[in-house]
Amino acid sequence: LDIDPTRVEMGWIMDFCAQSLRNIVIGIDGVGGNKDGFMMKSKFAIAVSSEVMAILSVATGLKDMRERMGKIVVAYNKKGKPVTTEDLQVAGAMTAWMVQALNPSLMQTLEGQPVIVHAGPFANIAIGQSSIIADQIGLKLADYHVTESGFGADIGFEKFWNLKCRFSGLVPDCAVIVATIRALKCHGGAPVPVPGKAMPEEYGSENVGWVERGCANLLHHIENVRKAGISPVVCINAFHTDTDAEINMVRVLAEAAGARVALSRHWEKGGDGAIEFAETVAAACEEKTEFKFLYELDQPVKDRIELIAKEVYGADGVEYSPEANASLARIQKDPELSKLGLCMVKTHLSLSDNPSIKGVPTGWKLKIREVLTYGGARFIVPVAGAISLMPGTGSNPAFRRVDVDTETGKVQGVF
Template sequence: MAVNDREFHLKELDPVLMKDWEIAEKAEDFLKPVKVLAMELGLTEDEIIPHGKYIAKVDFAGVLARLKDRPNGKYIDVTAITPTPLGEGKSTTTMGLVQGLGKLGKKVTGAIRQPSSGPTFNIKGSAAGGGLSQCLPLSPFSLGLTGDIDAVTNSHNLAMVALQARLQHEANNTDEFLSSRHLTRLDIDPSRVEMKWAMDFCAQSLREIIMGIGGKTDGYRMPSGFGISVSSEVMAILSVFTSLSDLRERMGKIIVAYRKNDEPVTTADLEVDGAITALLLRAVNPNLLQTIEGQPVFVHAGPFANIAIGQSSIVADRLALKLADYHVTESGFGADIGFEKFWNIKCRLSGLKPDCAVIVVTARALKMHGGGPKVTPGAPLDPAYTTPNTKLVEKGCQNMLAHIQTVKTAGINPVVCINHFAADTHEEIDIIRRTAEQAEARVAVSHHWAKGGDGATELAEAVTDACNEPNNFHFLYPENMPLKKRIETIARKVYGANGVSYTPIAMEKLARIESMGDTQFMPTCMVKTHLSLSHDPALKGRPSGFTLPIRDILTYMGAGLVVPVAGDIKLMPGTSSDPNFKRIDVDTQTGKVKGLF
């Protein structure tokens, strides 16, 4: 379909009158075939593996080898202020910015994370964007795509199968029997099993379980539980690996449990590392999709920056930066967690230097941070959020200022994107603009939800200006900083805490980790709520004077991360009383899925 024809049809789509899935269904009638999309991007036919007409995997290793001498394009990260539980349109803004840069005639790509089935069927939706700024095709994007998360889940769970089998056989058999099966007794401590099982749904009843109930042949009886698949270390490895050999090495270092003598039991010790790598193999190549206006979008790795790394993969960004002049990648939730991990983990491991960071801001979220009523998913918004209230906006700007300061601390040029909602007034927008400009940030008002790329040209222009200015990018902490000081540096300089406290188990693990010389060079991947700068989701605005409580510290040796867990956050979210799965169905006449958003 010609460009003019596509634009003509886009003008027929009305986000005010149509639901996101209805827009997506209409827009899918004029998507570019993925072979055309790939050709326009500069990929050869041998470098794509089609999955149907509109989706393909891309052989990242082949492309990077072919284009190794080509300079990288400009690198842009999209983050946000602390959101309401409804989200502030970060994925929508990412798609809008890609479309806006396309309107300026730039060769541009995007990279977003694959949605987990947890939020897709629960509260937040599929994270494909919204209105006239979406990633398409929507249904496959939202419902498993090419199976990457399934591969992560199966790979993770096979490691647990190997552990459980070993525990059972060591408990029930003699050393002679084990030796006859070419096994050495590992003396695993069942009270120190680090891994749990994985499932890609929000299933709070599986957080803590007892397994092995039955007879001698029914497994080893012990406490266990489930985390959501995207919180798995295997997903973290998918986010940060840089080559197939790097992936294979990392998959053998995953610590599954500890021996009674305190030595770790790894997937290599269980002789399952090759098999779990084989299961993950189909997930290593990034997926190629497109915006509603036909720009290429890479989808790879998973969400949840509050409990995981929450970044699109390093290989997806490296690939895109060789193919485009501008590449827009997305980090999960606010700058305190998503951007902080992009800055100090992803960029450290990738060696890539960002040119600009976009901070998505909404008047709605600022009203909440200014003292507005509680925002509850599934419940009608209080009128405070849909009627003018400049006092709440002005007070809530303190949260925005904290996130601007975080980006500036990294030495990156910040651009505040005011994601415009229909109820926003000129007075409220002026307050946000003036406050951000006083903090020396560029500001743009974007109407991408309602107008697509045409509504995002002001944002695109601000971003190109920021990218063309030099920056002083640097990490928050040096690699050799002790773990305890690293945690406290993040807590004080990013969250605004006065200090950090530790539970006895966290202190025990901290001492053990700091005694292991090689872990001092592992970046720190914090786990905390995304609903506050602090550990407490009830503390809005820019809280101060609090102590960040660390209740546990996990060691992801395969991913190369130390993972402190702050507050009461869970690695398995719960399903709400009004989940999205109630509204998702299939049209039996067309076979198309309806109700996704």
């Protein structure tokens, strides 16, 4: 196969946060290609970011999964041609390992509603969708089927819109944007919560000004949904700290932007608290949709990246690292790879690639530092900003508070 050891794309996967494994060197004693392998740079990523997880999400059946498994690009040879799992004769075994995983899990809510749980790719570092197979099953079993896209309409919904719908051939009747007063306050100027620390006390008192300013972010998401030709529904996910004035501000601004709005108190009242929300969704589903993709697959890859950056994120343009430019030049020359979809990797904490910038950032450019090729999942993966496919532990990890009572054997500190 004449693999170029400096062009091995595939790394290792584990379901664990370990920042020290993001960039590693393997085969240290394998110089010259002896039994210890070749010495080369490698990497670890978390399971939810893996191409195999993405394939589980977008496969339409076992045959489709088998074909996709064989198209995973492992490396490039010394002539610059892709080397796939099929070339390595491992695609069949990989599919065999995943046969049972292809079957969704049927679970239920506390009130007995059926829930199909299947696939787990994050939307910031992967495609962020529950599986197409789960959707196919749900549509056969119920009058209404709700499917999840992770995080906001800038990443989860964008990938649902331009990737999942393209792969599945399904078109949604409406799209729900879930908003909380707390999140809107955060985008409107309130102190940013710090993971592992108590919620700032400002979030427990009324501040309509913060909510109003934060709604600019919500309106941006509404506009993203409308660009797809889908009816948007804003679900105000209410908590006991929210005030009527804050809730009313969201309702007024979202309705003025053309969205249906429903208050949902399911956190407090369970299903009874979500009746208004359910009725609003049902009404929205009766509207005619004019669904359209943001881009076509025959457009140049850079043009498509710029479309997403400008139209979905609100950027002024895109800047590429030398490594990203080199990867895109290689991809664009390949008649098959250049027609793959785009699965952007970007922080979920901001519309921009900088997680600290809230609201609706202006005057910025999306920075693409590297571009990966997921031939089996059928998309190209531009990685923006400093986000990593292998998360790290926080400065005050939860394991510090976990222990065991040696007298009773009970674990302490987990909750």
